[in-house]
Amino acid sequence: MTAWEAGQRLDGFVIHERVHSGGMATLVRVEYDLAFGHTSTDPGFPIVMKIPRMREGDGGENIIGFEIERQIMPSLSGPHVPRFVASGDLDNLPYLVMEYIQGVTLETLLDDPSLRTPANIARIGAAMARAVHSLHKQNVCHLDLKPANVLFRTKADGHADLDHAVLLDFGLSFHAHYPDLMAEELRKAVGSPAWIAPEQVVGVRGDPRSDLFAIGVMLYEMATSRLPFGAPATTGGMRQRLWMNPVPPRVRNPEVPEWLQEIILRCLEPEAVRRYPSGAHLAFDLNNPQQVRITERGRRLERTPFWTHFKRWVRAAGMHYQPSPLPERQINDVPIVMVAIPNQDVSDAALYSLREAVQRSMGLRPGARLAVVTVLKSGLLTMNLGSNESEAQRTYLNMLRQWAQPLELDSHHISFHVLEASDVAEAILSYAEGNQVNLIIMGAATHGIQMQRLMRTVPIKVAMYAPCSVMLIKASLPFEQLQEVEEQPYDGLDVFKTW
Numbered sequence: 001m002t003a004w005e006a007g008q009r010l011d012g013f014v015i016h017e018r019v020h021s022g023g024m025a026t027l028v029r030v031e032y033d034l035a036f037g038h039t040s041t042d043p044g045f046p047i048v049m050k051i052p053r054m055r056e057g058d059g060g061e062n063i064i065g066f067e068i069e070r071q072i073m074p075s076l077s078g079p080h081v082p083r084f085v086a087s088g089d090l091d092n093l094p095y096l097v098m099e100y101i102q103g104v105t106l107e108t109l110l111d112d113p114s115l116r117t118p119a120n121i122a123r124i125g126a127a128m129a130r131a132v133h134s135l136h137k138q139n140v141c142h143l144d145l146k147p148a149n150v151l152f153r154t155k156a157d158g159h160a161d162l163d164h165a166v167l168l169d170f171g172l173s174f175h176a177h178y179p180d181l182m183a184e185e186l187r188k189a190v191g192s193p194a195w196i197a198p199e200q201v202v203g204v205r206g207d208p209r210s211d212l213f214a215i216g217v218m219l220y221e222m223a224t225s226r227l228p229f230g231a232p233a234t235t236g237g238m239r240q241r242l243w244m245n246p247v248p249p250r251v252r253n254p255e256v257p258e259w260l261q262e263i264i265l266r267c268l269e270p271e272a273v274r275r276y277p278s279g280a281h282l283a284f285d286l287n288n289p290q291q292v293r294i295t296e297r298g299r300r301l302e303r304t305p306f307w308t309h310f311k312r313w314v315r316a317a318g319m320h321y322q323p324s325p326l327p328e329r330q331i332n333d334v335p336i337v338m339v340a341i342p343n344q345d346v347s348d349a350a351l352y353s354l355r356e357a358v359q360r361s362m363g364l365r366p367g368a369r370l371a372v373v374t375v376l377k378s379g380l381l382t383m384n385l386g387s388n389e390s391e392a393q394r395t396y397l398n399m400l401r402q403w404a405q406p407l408e409l410d411s412h413h414i415s416f417h418v419l420e421a422s423d424v425a426e427a428i429l430s431y432a433e434g435n436q437v438n439l440i441i442m443g444a445a446t447h448g449i450q451m452q453r454l455m456r457t458v459p460i461k462v463a464m465y466a467p468c469s470v471m472l473i474k475a476s477l478p479f480e481q482l483q484e485v486e487e488q489p490y491d492g493l494d495v496f497k498t499w
Contacts (some may be wrong), residue, residue, distance in 0.1 A: 009033050011093050013086075019100070024062050024171060029100060030339060041337055047085050048100040049489060055384060061190065064181050066094055071173050073098065077140060078165055080131035104160045105168075106218065107147035118260050118289075121160065123224045125263075127152070127165040128215050128285040133279030133436055135167060135210040136327040139176040142167055142403045145214035146195045147221075174206045176326045192230045198242045198270050208327040209272040212282055216267025216275075219466070223260060224252040242270055245304040259289045262298030277334035277367050280436030284336060284369065284415075287435065291415040334367040335438030340428050340462075341374045341403060342443060343396075350443050350475040351403060357441050357473045362409050369427025369433065371401045375419045375427045393418055425461035433467045444472035 008015045013030040020027040030049045052066040073084040083099040152160040189193035197210035222226040228246030249256045276282040400416040445457040463470045
């Protein structure tokens with residue numbers, strides 16, 4: 001179907017005005033046709049119908065893309081994708097009916113210079129990273145992320161909610177559990193030239209880090225008003241990203257801070273293994289810029305020399321890209337681990353046990369990230385130390401670093417966080433949810449189980465409501481250390497006794 005008219009009835013739906021018209025499909029607002037005999041006439045949200053373009057001369061991608069989207073969308077859930085309603089058969093009436101989300105695309109937001117500050121770029125980037133992470137946990141890779149396919153819901157005040165991104169258009173997507181129709185039918189690079197990842201150029205689909213590359217392109221554009229690799233029109237032009245580094249963002253915009261350039265250039269690494277391992281890791285850095293580990297990437301102020309690019313070109317000519325594991329499995333292999341360090345009535349046995357549990361958990365997961373967190377009751381941040389808030393923050397952070405110093409985690413990224421809240425358990429839960437934490441490690445309460453149920457201790461509340469796995473650690477010390485502990489109870493960790 002390529003034509004439509006307002007008021008037309010189609011397969012139980014009444015067509016209204018056109019919402020959008022693109023190169024591959026038209027979106028029209030629809031509602032259920034009451035005369036059609038629907039038992040339910042109100043899905044509880046506005047809906048639109050997506051009608052694919054199938055005119056003579058249109059590419060096969062339109063038909064294949066429609067089939068892919070019709071296959072994938074019913075399996076998707078969560079706040080980062082439109083809700084699926086119905087679909088029509090390709091042989092009869094090809095269409096998709098889905099939730100209509102009122103909002104503004106990133107393509108429109110790019111025209112607003114006030115949103116191009118480092119803080120807003122990080123905020124928008126973190127929202128996109130959380131959205132793709134939700135998709136990857138469902139074993140789906142988008143593979144066509146670009147500003148036109150990222151939507152931010154409109155709030156009641158009319159402004160875009162920059163903290164919540166919705167992903168659109170799954171016509172080029174990959175689902176690990178379904179046949180990859182695009183790879184079967186088309187033996188060429190498929191994607192939008194400006195945002196396509198290097199591995200997609202050579203035909204490898206299904207790597208979630210391809211979506212992180214596309215986010216890096218969008219972050220680069222927000223930071224510099226330029227595309228890192230231009231908009232190539234040929235496969236040869238797209239292949240250049242297999243060996244070329246883009247001009248450092250700080251060269252094009254001196255206002256870009258080192259931490260933001262570090263994040264952007266890590267997303268744009270030609271080899272997927274050198275990028276962030278998951279959307280959650282990317283969102284974590286964007287949410288915590290002060291904890292980003294600055295390397296040569298972030299400090300770079302010169303273009304990559306010609307001979308470096310030439311050597312990479314030679315290497316890329318014979319490079320064989322391998323598909324990644326299932327997106328869900330890859331996420332589980334590089335988790336974000338959170339350890340909650342108590343700051344009152346803590347013994348060296350508890351501190352030792354928590355450290356041992358972290359060492360074991362992180363040692364089994366190369367590439368995992370550790371967040372060391374403590375929560376103070378509201379108003380106590382400066383009360384105990386008698387200093388201003390920034391100095392108190394620094395003191396508590398140093399305490400956390402002192403606790404972590406014996407850990408042998410050189411290959412892992414560790415960050416430290418001091419939170420202040422009236423409810424310790426709620427603060428831990430909120431932090432875990434907001435940062436896509438996969439595992440929480442914390443000390444077990446010393447009360448009996450029945451008493452804990454009555455008192456609702458912090459560990460019990462966290463274990464009951466956590467959005468991830470929780471490991472409760474019982475305090476203990478190895479036998480050979482007991483005498484040493486009696487003679488020198490805290491071995492340099494007595495600062496925790498004052499918490």
